[in-house]
Amino acid sequence: MHRIYLDNNATTPILPEVFETMRPYFSEHFGNASSIHHHGQQTRAAVEDARESVAALLGCRASEIVFTSGGTEADNLAIAGLVAAGDHIITSAIEHHAVLLACRHLEETGCEVTVLPVDGRGLVDPDDVRRALRPNTKLISVMMANNETGVLQPVEEIGRIAAEAGIGFHTDAVQAAAKIAIDVKEIGCHALSISGHKIHAPQGVGALYVRKGTRLQPLFYGGRHERSRRAGTENVPGIVGLGKAAQLAKTAFERGDDRKMAALRDRLQQGILAQVEEAAVNGDNAARVPNTTNIRFDHIDGEAMVIALDLKGLAVSTGAACSSGAIEPSHVLVAMGLRTDQARASIRFSLGKQTTAEEIDIALVLVTETVARLRELSPTYKKQAVST
Amino acid sequence: MSGGVDSSTVAAMLRADGHNVIGLTMQLWNQSRLAGREGMPESVQGRCCSLDDVYDARRVAQQIGIPYYVVNHEERFERDVIRPFVEEYVSGRTPIPCSLCNNHLKFDQLLIVAQQIGAERVATGHYARVAFDEARGRWLLNRPADASKDQTYFLFGLTQEQLSRTIFPLGDMTKPEVRELARRHGLALAEKPDSQEICFVPGGDYKRFIDAYLAEQGEALPDTAGDLVTTTGEVLGEHTGIHNFTVGQRKGLGVATGSPLYVIQISGASKQVIVGGEEHLYSRTLRTRRVNLIAVEDLHEPMRVTVKIRHRHEPAAAVIERTGDDEILATFDEPQRAVTPGQAAVFYDGDVVVGGGWIA
Numbered sequence: 001m002h003r004i005y006l007d008n009n010a011t012t013p014i015l016p017e018v019f020e021t022m023r024p025y026f027s028e029h030f031g032n033a034s035s036i037h038h039h040g041q042q043t044r045a046a047v048e049d050a051r052e053s054v055a056a057l058l059g060c061r062a063s064e065i066v067f068t069s070g071g072t073e074a075d076n077l078a079i080a081g082l083v084a085a086g087d088h089i090i091t092s093a094i095e096h097h098a099v100l101l102a103c104r105h106l107e108e109t110g111c112e113v114t115v116l117p118v119d120g121r122g123l124v125d126p127d128d129v130r131r132a133l134r135p136n137t138k139l140i141s142v143m144m145a146n147n148e149t150g151v152l153q154p155v156e157e158i159g160r161i162a163a164e165a166g167i168g169f170h171t172d173a174v175q176a177a178a179k180i181a182i183d184v185k186e187i188g189c190h191a192l193s194i195s196g197h198k199i200h201a202p203q204g205v206g207a208l209y210v211r212k213g214t215r216l217q218p219l220f221y222g223g224r225h226e227r228s229r230r231a232g233t234e235n236v237p238g239i240v241g242l243g244k245a246a247q248l249a250k251t252a253f254e255r256g257d258d259r260k261m262a263a264l265r266d267r268l269q270q271g272i273l274a275q276v277e278e279a280a281v282n283g284d285n286a287a288r289v290p291n292t293t294n295i296r297f298d299h300i301d302g303e304a305m306v307i308a309l310d311l312k313g314l315a316v317s318t319g320a321a322c323s324s325g326a327i328e329p330s331h332v333l334v335a336m337g338l339r340t341d342q343a344r345a346s347i348r349f350s351l352g353k354q355t356t357a358e359e360i361d362i363a364l365v366l367v368t369e370t371v372a373r374l375r376e377l378s379p380t381y382k383k384q385a386v387s388t
Numbered sequence: 389m390s391g392g393v394d395s396s397t398v399a400a401m402l403r404a405d406g407h408n409v410i411g412l413t414m415q416l417w418n419q420s421r422l423a424g425r426e427g428m429p430e431s432v433q434g435r436c437c438s439l440d441d442v443y444d445a446r447r448v449a450q451q452i453g454i455p456y457y458v459v460n461h462e463e464r465f466e467r468d469v470i471r472p473f474v475e476e477y478v479s480g481r482t483p484i485p486c487s488l489c490n491n492h493l494k495f496d497q498l499l500i501v502a503q504q505i506g507a508e509r510v511a512t513g514h515y516a517r518v519a520f521d522e523a524r525g526r527w528l529l530n531r532p533a534d535a536s537k538d539q540t541y542f543l544f545g546l547t548q549e550q551l552s553r554t555i556f557p558l559g560d561m562t563k564p565e566v567r568e569l570a571r572r573h574g575l576a577l578a579e580k581p582d583s584q585e586i587c588f589v590p591g592g593d594y595k596r597f598i599d600a601y602l603a604e605q606g607e608a609l610p611d612t613a614g615d616l617v618t619t620t621g622e623v624l625g626e627h628t629g630i631h632n633f634t635v636g637q638r639k640g641l642g643v644a645t646g647s648p649l650y651v652i653q654i655s656g657a658s659k660q661v662i663v664g665g666e667e668h669l670y671s672r673t674l675r676t677r678r679v680n681l682i683a684v685e686d687l688h689e690p691m692r693v694t695v696k697i698r699h700r701h702e703p704a705a706a707v708i709e710r711t712g713d714d715e716i717l718a719t720f721d722e723p724q725r726a727v728t729p730g731q732a733a734v735f736y737d738g739d740v741v742v743g744g745g746w747i748a
Contacts, residue, residue, distance in 0.1 A: 301504070303459055303460060304459075304501055304504035304505060305504075307410075307457050307459070307501075307504075307505045308504060308505045308506060310455065310457075311410065311455065311505055311506065322415075322460075323439055324413075324415050324439060324442045324458050325415075325442065325446070325457070325458035326415035326458040326459065326460035326462075327459075327460050328460065373504070373506075374504055377500065377503050377504055
């Protein structure tokens with residue numbers, strides 16, 4: 001069975017060039033980047049090259065990049081590292097759990113947290129941010145692009161609000177990086193998180209941009225790695241992979257790959273909307289990253305749809321998997337005002353650099369067939385009378 | 389796949405026979421939901437729907453090389469099993485959630501999932517047999533080879549449609565044979581102990597579960613305290629609530645008399661618990677409602693059967709007859725002890741399940 005993978009917002013395959021660049025750092029270049037000898041110097045150089053590539057992708061200086069174990073650690077480091085007990089944090093209802101649960105934990109340990117709602121398009125209103133400011137507000141954390149819908153948030157405007165208020169601004173750019181151009185100066189953020197495995201680098205590596213001069217409390221203690229911002233021996237192969245993926249992403253923008261990606265995504269989305277009745281795009285009418293579309297197929301159960309499609313070789317996703325692996329309705333879609341059954345009827349399609357037009361066309365057939373079968377079994381779906 | 393030895397062995401057997409097998413676990417109840425509430429353990433492990441069981445089921449699926457998915461049916465389980473369980477209990481009846489779960493989840497929702505994902509049949513690790521009887525033109529539910537594991541009592545609600553799409557591969561095997569087969573398939577959980585209690589009630593303590601559940605829901609346990617009376621209407625004292633009693637119960641009545649007293653009847657309406665001597669525990673008849681017939685389409689005339697009135701009851705000879713649109717009366721040859729409203733009465737013709745209903 002030829003398997004088609006349209007779940008790239010969950011993770012992406014490592015690009016062959018990325019893997020080749022990493023390969024020597026598993027074996028011949030094995031040094032600890034902190035060692036003073038030849039072996040350490042080799043890996044140190046590789047880590048710093050990677051840092052420069054990541055900095056170039058984000059429009060910052062290499063010294064402002066802190067490598068982490070991934071997006072979750074980057075988010076946690078930014079949030080816990082920028083506030084103290086008694087501070088107030090403003091965040092949004094559609095954040096990734098790495099942000100939401102980090103904030104909830106801080107709330108339990110003495111911080112105040114405001115969770116802003118979103119509108120029907122999935123957008124945070126900057127005026128809500130402004131209104132939520134308190135004298136003790138220390139940090140705003142609003143994501144750049146949402147993982148479920150791909151909807152881009154008004155981060156530049158929120159950055160200006162943070163600057164006017166003289167407070168910190170963190171943005172989780174895990175789902176934006178390598179999909180749209182990022183310039184931390186335009187955003188005006190103090191911290192920005194990215195993850196390796198969402199941009200065709202390996203799992204287990206990520207980075208946090210921390211604006212120069214920003215005081216950041218570390219999460220870990222154990223060494224002066226990463227300028228004392230993240231203790232622990234560097235994951236050199238992972239960091240090398242992240243650097244290469246960042247470099248490839250930058251040249252891909254220059255080639256206009258993002259427009260091609262959007263065209264493929266639109267081909268899928270328009271095909272579905274043309275062939276399937278009672279289907280709608282969640283987050284339509286908002287600017288989105290080019291690889292994501294989230295479509296609601298009324299009267300179906302997304303969980304059954306994901307399983308049925310997987311058995312036919314198409315990987316997509318719905319909602320969030322809880323610890324058992326069972327699916328719970330997406331908190332993002334619920335925050336956008338969808339009923340639980342509508343959230344459960346929604347499927348996320350997310351493309352990667354490896355996705356081809358042929359795959360999109362096959363996916364389209366599988367999706368329309370599966371929706372038709374599921375609707376035949378659906379107690380709420382009434383077959384429309386054919387009007388002449 | 390519950391993560392137990394029975395369903396795991398079924399999956400391994402079917403896979404070895406060359407079937408295209410898909411492993412499914414139903415996530416029915418979040419075991420951590422009530423954990424830590426008053427009277428409930430801090431953490432619950434190794435029970436149905438627990439992370440450990442899902443882990444075990446998933447490892448078996450990986451080992452035998454089949455796709456595996458967890459499907460979330462928590463809302464439905466709460467609505468169709470937990471809620472009725474709590475309500476039955478609070479109103480003085482003794483419910484059997486396993487039958488509700490079979491009727492509303494395992495052989496209803498799971499069959500729908502199977503259809504949705506293109507599977508022809510659902511196989512489970514229940515000890516029972518299904519066969520199509522040409523002469524009657526009906527699917528039959530029969531008792532399994534291993535009488536000690538017989539689960540037909542909990543399966544009386546299955547419809548013809550459900551039976552036609554269900555297979556019970558363990559019906560011809562004994563439990564020791566199943567464990568041996570699990571060992572031969574190299575399943576690490578071949579020695580895993582059987583689950584004994586109701587899956588969502590840790591430690592088997594219904595009362596604590598119900599208290600914790602109602603507290604979580606912000607509901608108070610209804611006050612069902614009332615009089616403890618004898619069969620002749622004499623008030624012996626007061627009791628703390630009808631849900632603390634079950635028919636046939638002897639201990640914990642809070643009264644001392646010369647001869648042993650048993651709970652004979654619980655009246656939800658008057659909140660009375662009626663007690664009496666053992667002789668009053670015996671009934672010659674029972675009425676069942678919400679009846680499901682399997683081996684016959686309908687009961688046009690009285691039929692001689694054996695009737696099982698609780699899980700561990702030896703079926704007793706009786707005649708059943710239809711006494712209403714949804715009522716079947718069973719008249720026993722010999723009076724039966726502690727006929728308990730809320731339990732099921734299942735009718736057998738030898739090893740064949742004729743049907744069953746809920747004791748009114």
